[in-house]
Amino acid sequence: MTRLYVCLYLCLAGVFIAHAQNNVIDEVVWVVGDEAILKSDVENERLNAQYEGRRFDGDPYCVIPEELAVQKLYLHQAEIDSVEVSEQQVIQDVERRTAWLIEQIGSKEKMEEYYNKTSTQIREMLRENVRDGLTMQEMQKKIVGDIKLTPAEVRNYFSKLPQDSIPFVPTQVEVQIITREPKVKEEEIERVKKELRDFTERINKGETTFSTLARLYSEDPGSARRGGEYGFTGRGELTPEFANVVFNLTDPKKISKVFQTEYGYHIAQLIEKRGDRISYRHILLKPRIDEEEVQVELNRLDTLANDIRKGKVSFDEAAIWVSQDKDTRNNHGLLANPQSSTSRFEMQELAGFISQDVAKVVENMQIGEVSKPFRMMTNKGKDVCAIVKLKNRIDGHKATISEDYQRLKDIVTAKRSEEKLQKWIVEKQKNTYVRINPSWRKCDFKYPGWIKN
Template sequence: MNRLTLTCFCVCICLMLGIGSVHAQENVIDEVVWVVGDEAILKSDVENERLNAQYEGRHFDGDPYCVIPEELAVQKLFLHQAEIDSVTVTDQEVLQGVEAQMSWLIDQIGSKEKMEEYYNKTSTQIREMLRENIRNGKTVQQMQQKIVGDIKLTPAEVRNYFSRLPQDSIPFVPTQVEVQIITREPKIKEEEIERVKKELRDFTERINKGETTFSTLARLYSEDPGSARRGGEYGFTGRGELTPEFANVVFNLTDPKKISKVFETEYGFHIAQLIEKRGDRISYRHILMKPRVDEKDIERELNRLDTLANDIRKGKVTFDEAATWVSQDKDTRNNHGLLANPQTSTSRFEMQQLAGLISQEVAKTVENMQIGEVSQPFTMINGNGKEVCAIVKLKNRIDGHKATISEDYQRLKEIVTAKRSEEKLQEWIVEKQRATYVRISPEWRKCDFKYPGWIKQ
C-alpha cells in the first residue's frame, strides 16, 4: 500500500471510529469543501485527518489543509474508476483485513473489553464500521495495480536510467552479508514434557469447573506473545494461515464450550477453544506452553558444535557438508545452511535485516567475523520461539557502497520499476482530472497543489 492509499485508509478509520478530537467536532461547523464527481469531502474529514496526523507524528509536505483534501480527492478518482472497470475485492479479503485491523486495535488498547469501552461500541459495531474503509483501501490498491500493469524492464533500460543520475543521487547500499548456519535443538527430557502437558490439562479442568476462564489463564500463562495479552484470542483466520498440526485441531472444534485436548506443534504444546466459525474462517483462543530445556542438555549441544566447528576449521569436513547432515534447521539444511532473506528472495542481508528477520544473536556474532570464518557456538531463539544452539559461517560480506549495476542490479531494477509505476499513476491522475467534475470552495483553493488541474480555468 503506497503512502497515498495508506493515508486515505487511515483517514476513513479515524473518521468512523471517532479518533481525532471531540473538541474539534464540537466546535467545527461541518461543510462540503471539495466535490469530486458526485462525492463530497467534508471539512470534518480534513480536520480529523489533521488531528490524527498530529497524534501519529506525521509531517505534511505543505499546508495540511491543502495536502489532505487533495489526497482524499485522488482516492475518490481511483474508487470511481474501479467502479467503472468492475474492480472488486472479495468478501474474504475484506474480512481478513477487518480482523487484522481489529487485532491491531486490541493490541494498542490492551484488550477487546477495553477497546469496546474506549469506543463505547460493541466489537460487532466496530467491525462493521471498518468494513467499508478496508474495502475502499484494497480496491484502490487493486485499481492502482491495474493501471500500472506489468512493467518489464531490460538491463539496458536500467543501465541507461542510472547512467543519467548525478553521482550524489545514486543510492547508497549498506553493508550486506551472506551467512550459513548450523543449528541443533537440545533434547527435552520426557518428564519436562509431561509437566507441561499436565499443567495444560489442569487448566482445562479448572475452566470446565468454572473456577476461571480461558482468557484469564491465557493472559497469565500463555507463551504466545502475539495473543496472550488478548486472552489468547486470534481474529478470523484461514486454514492456510496456520501450521497443519494446529489447523487440524482448531478447525475440528465445533462447540465453543469445549476445550481441545492437549496437542503439539513445532512451537510447543497447546489447548484451544472455538469462538466462532464463519465459512472457511475461524476465530479461536489458545494457550501455548513450551517445555524448558535443561542447562546440561544445552551445554552438551554447545560442546558438540564446538567440536564440529574445530573439524571444519581443520578441513576434516566442510561447512556445507556439516549443514546438510548435522543441522536441524529445516529451512536451510538442504541449501548448505545458507540463510535466505524473505524480503528480497536473495541470500543477502543488511545487518539490521539479519537481526530483525533471523536473530540478534546471529547479527552480533557475524558483525566482526572475517569472510570464511566459522564462529564459536552460541545459543539463540529460532523462528519458532525455541532456544537452539548454533554456529555460523560468514560466506561473504559486501561493504557499504554506491550502487552499481554489476553488484546491485536487482535493487536498481526495483527502484526504476517503482519510479515507472509512480509516473504511470501520476499520468493517469492528470488525465482523470480533465474528465472529472471538481468543485473546490473558494477559501480552499489557495494551494500549491501537487496536481494543479483540480481548478478548471
C-alpha cells in the same frame, strides 16, 4: 440514496457535523464521491505524523486532505473490485501500532490523554485506518499488475542518471547458519500438556473463561492480550498442523484436545466460521528448556566449529547433515532475505528478519570466519543454539549493474509502478465527484484535477 444526492446533502446541508454553543466541533473539508473528509480526520493524521517524525513537503493542511482523497479513490475502486484483506493482519498491525504509540508517548494513560480517547477507542480508530491502508495496498498491487523488465531496460535507465543520483548501497552481508534445538525433557512436555488439560477442565466447569486464561498464561504475544483471539483467517495463513485442528472445530462451546506445532503446545476454541475463513482463540505454552541440554548443544556446536576451522568438514556439509533449521539446511545454511529474495542483508534487515542475536555476532566477523556457538531466539520464538559463518561482506558503495542488479531493477520497477498509479489517479479524478471547502482550496496540489473548472 444516489451519489449526487449524498454529495449535495453533505455540501448543502450545512457542512457542519456538530455544534456546541454555535462553535464548530467538526467540519466537512472535502467530499470525494460519496465520502466526506472531516477536519478531525486531517487533525488526527497530522498528530500521527507528528509522533512518527514525518515532515511534509508543503502545507500539512493541503498535503493531508489530498492524501486522504487519493485513499478514497483507491478504497472506492477496491469496493467495486471486492478487494479484501486478512482480519488477522489487521489485528496484528493494530496491536503493533498501539504498542509503538504507547512506547513513543510514554504510557497507555498518556496516549489516552493525548488523543482524548480510551485505549479501546484508539484501537477502533486505528483498526479502520489499518484496514483502509492494507486494502489500499492490495488495490495498488492490482492496478500495477506484473511489471516485467529486461536487463537492457534497467541498464538504460541507470546509464542516464547523473552520478550524484545513483543510489548508495549500505554494507551488506551473506550469512550461513547451523542451529540445534536443545532437547526438551519428556517430563517437561507432560507438565505443559497437563497444564493445558487443566485449563480445559476449569473452562468446562465454568470456573473461568478461555479469554481470561489466554490473557494470563498464553505465550503467544500477538494474541494473549486479546484473550487469545485471532480474527477471520484463511487456512493458508496458518501452519498445517494448526489449521488441521482449528478448521475441524465445529462447536464454539467445545475446546480442542492439546496439540503440537513448531511453536509449542496449544488448545483452541472456535468463535465463528464464515465460508472458508475462521475466527478462533488459542492458548500457547512452550516447554521450558533445561540449561543442561542447552550446554550439551553448545558443546556439540563448539566441537563442530573447531572441525570446520581445521578443514575436517565444510560448513556447507555440516549445515546439510547437522543443522535443524529446515529453512536453510538444504541450501548449505545460507540465510535468505524475504524482502529482496536474495541472500544479502543489510545489518538492520538481518536483525529484523532473522535475529538480533545473529546480527550482533556477525557485525564484527571477518569473511570466512566461523563464530563461537551462541544461544539465540529465532523469529518464530524458538530458543536454539547456533553457529554462523560470514560468507561474504559487501562494503557500502554506489550501486553498479554488475553488483546490485536486483536492487536497481527494484528501483526501476518502483518507478514504473508509481507512473502507473499516477496515471490511474488522474483518470479516476475525471469521473469522480469532488468538492473542496473554499477555505481549503488555496493549495498547490500534486494532482491539479481535484478542482474542475
